Amino acid sequence: MTENQSIHHNPIALHKALDRIWGTKPGWGRLAAVNHNVIGVRFMLTALVFFAIGGVLAMLIRTQLASSQSVFMDAETYGQVFTMHGTIMMFLFAIPFFEGMAIYLLPKLLGTRDLAFPRLGAYGYWCYLFGGMILIGALLAGVAPNSGWFMYTPLSSSVYAPGINSDVWLLGITFVEISALSAAVEIIVTIMKIRAPGMSLDRMPIFAWYMLVVATMMLIGFPPLILGSILLEVERAFDLPFFDPTRGGDPLLWQHLFWLFGHPEVYIIFLPAAGAISTILPVLAGTPLAGYRMIVAAIVSMAFLSFGLWVHHMYTVGIPHVALSFFSAASALVAIPTAIQIFAWLATLAHGRPRFSIPMLHIFGFFFVFVIGGLTGVMLAMVPFDWQAHDTHFVVAHLHYVLVGGFIFPMLAMAYYWVPHLTGKQPVQHLSHAAFWMIFIGFNVTFFFMHLTGLRGMPRRIFEYPPEFGWEVLNFVSSMGSFVMAMGFALVALDFILLFKFGRAFRRNPWKAGTLEWAMPTPPPPYNFASIPRIDNRADLLDPDVIGPHLAAGRGYLGIPRDDRMEVLGVNSVTGEPEQLVLLPRQTFLPFWTAVATGSFFLLMLFKFYWATPVALSAVILCFCLWSRSGPSSFDDDAVPIGHGETVPVHIRAESPPSYLAMVLTLVADATLYISLLFGCLFLWISAPNWPPENVQNPNLWLLILAATTMSLGSLGSRISKKSAHMSLVGNGLAFAGYLISTGLFISIAFYSLAPASVHAATASLFVVFCYVTLHGVVGSIFAAHALWRALRDHDMSVRALDLKIGGLWHDYSAASGFGAVGFCLLLDSLVHGGGL
Amino acid sequence: MLWGSFALFTLVLGLFLAAVLVPRFGRGVSQTRWIILGGLVLPLPVLTGLTFYAFAEGEFLLKGAVSEADEVLEIRATGRMWQWQFSYPSVSGSPVHTDLLHIPAGRTVEIIAESEDVIHSFWVPRLGGKIDAVPGHSNRLRIRADQPGRYGGICSEYCGTGHAGMQFEVQAHRQEDFREVVTGGFRHD
Amino acid sequence: MRHPLLLVILAFVVWSGTFLLVYATQATGCSVGWHNDEIAFWRSPLRFILIVLVIIGLVAIVGTLAWLRRRNTLTAALETSTFLDDVKTYVAIGAIFSSAFCFAGVFWLTLCPL
Ligand code: HEM
Ligand SMILES: [Cu+2]
């Protein structure tokens, strides 16, 4: 009590107490960091290192292309260099960078102390780092991927790329994508559940809306890519012919899966940047953002439209015109929500008093470059134009106008705006102007002329060209421009180094912003807010100068630290009213070790020690089981005081805890993968040559139904187990037994009841579908076993209710996937034997 | 399309600069107005017109400028690492030509693009669009040279280390000479 | 389960469904040969099926908008509800327009590979 007394309304004491709880420990303790400030900055710094590597590769490309028959690189090296440039920029720089930015900023803008799942963020970071290191290692060893950043097969297949190169891409990128998926889940749950009280949906900062949309897109967009990578890797490793036309596969399946991810990806990269602009620009204009509602509607529409235009990368693969027209029209349409945002920003500027500043300069760069990129994008969306321009340097110019305009310039604006927040220092030197103009001019010189090179017929990805084609002058100009641009980036780096060294401190809120991230000390303490605010206005129209001191004195919610616990508030996702007290896990090495185990799996796959992979997988599962141990078990109370005389239950007893939503989202991603798999196999029936297969041997139908039925015992068992402590034993026992039988059945059907999977894509499809179901059964049995174990140890149902609910979701989904497999098997059978419809 | 884009670009950038630099510019127009005018009224007609024009143009190119009655000449183009082979199913006695495609001028030609190994893409920039040669598929593309002459062709889908060198030449001949050239009876130059 | 955000996206979910259905039907139709004969107005069965699907899709989305307009979002504060109602109406109008725009090609463009 005395401790509490001294902390009461004493900012310094409160800071000390909170810092001790939330701070990351020094030394090796850094590997145990889970705090979003640390993880977010790590993500961004690591991404910048990759940006530098990708930039160096870009300079190599430009050096090579500066003259027609350059002997600087040979074809093989050039192949690795442009593939790695694209891959690094897209997967290791752009996505992780904005993930880091979101991880760093979101809790601050939302008025809370951390993300919903700090350990997941840390795990994601390690996966990203290790995966990236695999790719860079391959680059240094000269065995980097070399089939282009979209890895078209058969060029990337084991026949035409027998080396390790393609495996590096498939496994390394999949490893990195774990971090994208975990970030997606974490971001959605945080935005939905972990906000400041009073922040109803209509009061969310606009950046949160952007990130909510982006994270949802990631949740749906990444599974097709992961599926494609798995299938291609399985083809390379075990000879299952998904993409081999001689055995009923189809290279076009890869293209569909890749671009189903690949196009939304472009918007996934652009939208966070647009979110940053929507946050910064109104502050610099000194007026609230115009058209908040229309912007929200626009980005939601954009998210959907962006999934309906993947085929615009495939206009030349022989798809009939009517089908192209759907995608072409959708590609044109996506310009509308973009235009709405652009004009909302213009309206904001027109109605405000814009202040000129460095971020504003970069916003100018964004407008200039991005508008050009958008216009060439509309041109390329038109089928006849694309038949000419596809795969030429025109496309290279377009994609850089969009990516640099829509990502790099906004990120620079953002950096100049928020680096003072991150470091607590403001710039003194003024390299910033020169740096901007060098990047801006260098960029336009490089890429504007590249449009012309492309229109004159220069295909992309060629390492030399005959001098008589008349491409040399343009290429030389582009190369010169790119060196100017590179120097501009070097100046930016120097500018920031000077800021870190000599910048001067400032008092609160240098930009006079109305968002919550400025209502905290800078650089931010690990807990962000000493106490949590209540919001009574839209979260970009607040007054940090008033709120800041108020919160620092502990006058908000949760102003008194208790029992060394990391506490945040969970709110109703619509109204923003407090619903639960969320206890976050403390610093731990588990994410690190789990990522090491995951990495060992990928390395074993890479070096073809397939027999040892089960060991690594078990290690991963074991690590994850340990995660659940450190969950909070105290706080038996249903009503914990949170300040202001209000009480809420602790999250494990709450109606809709964050982890429940996380499980729902995980299953959404999982289901997307499964549906893509089923559709992909049906696509083969439609499109691939050498169908129907000659001697398909169908699994015994009754056996299959038996397997699916026993699998659904899991679902039944989980329903029974919720009734009482006693029934919990029975139900989970039933579930466990059901899983044992059904996984055994499915796996033996996959291995013994089918023709060998390598014979034809049809059997390979069934094989993979059964494996998928088996995997779900195995995980389900772990859930059931875990619940059994807890039921034996601990008879208080109420603390286990959450585990059971989450397990229940899994059991229901597994049951559905089992029956889905049966249905798929029947459908494929009738299609194949019916000889069509 | 080029001039239209230029006009739109100047408009948006002009508005941006005016809004930033000219005090009170655009205040008279309400914010919603701004968004509706710029976000819907401006782009919708442009996009609709462009899209439908492109549909019509696409149909036209697909048909390769032939009326129903005209006969198109089919030529098989097989890509393999790293050369193109052209054969003429409808011209009896014609050998397979490597990296040299003969076509009659003034007549629409249908290329049937196939591949023996990885994906390639058949493209003669001055004669029309491109079509991918995907293993397991035969894709068709109609092209037409109005004048006899030589045209450069190039593979435009990355197909490995030989991709940059995977070029070929198209020679368009007068209709009278075409058959003889293809069967090898006619000595050019 | 009826989260208001699900209502916001509902219209575009219908659009996505229509998109997948139309595209899948077109591809299937070409592969099994529904485009080969003419049944009326010099049009093939495949074209008729596609046109019907597109019209059903459009009607479904317009219906969705009407249904959404009749339900008001039940939430605590009035501001929040009007916000959600506005957004969901805008999104639904966008989805209706997108349906009309994206699928117009089914009426006359080439259905299947030459
Ligand atoms: C820093 C300045 C940059 C320069 C000078 C540059 C230059 C180039 C060039 C010349 C190519 C074409 C290579 C070829 O087709 O032969 C290329 C490809 C590419 N670039 Fe960049 N780039 C830069 C920055 C970026 C950024 C920031 C991104 C993404 C965020 C990016 C993404 C890509 C992608 C995806 C490709 C396609 C790679 C492929 O064909 O597989 N680039 N770049
Ligand atoms: Cu795209």
Ligand SMILES: [Cu+2]
């Ligand atoms: Cu090639």
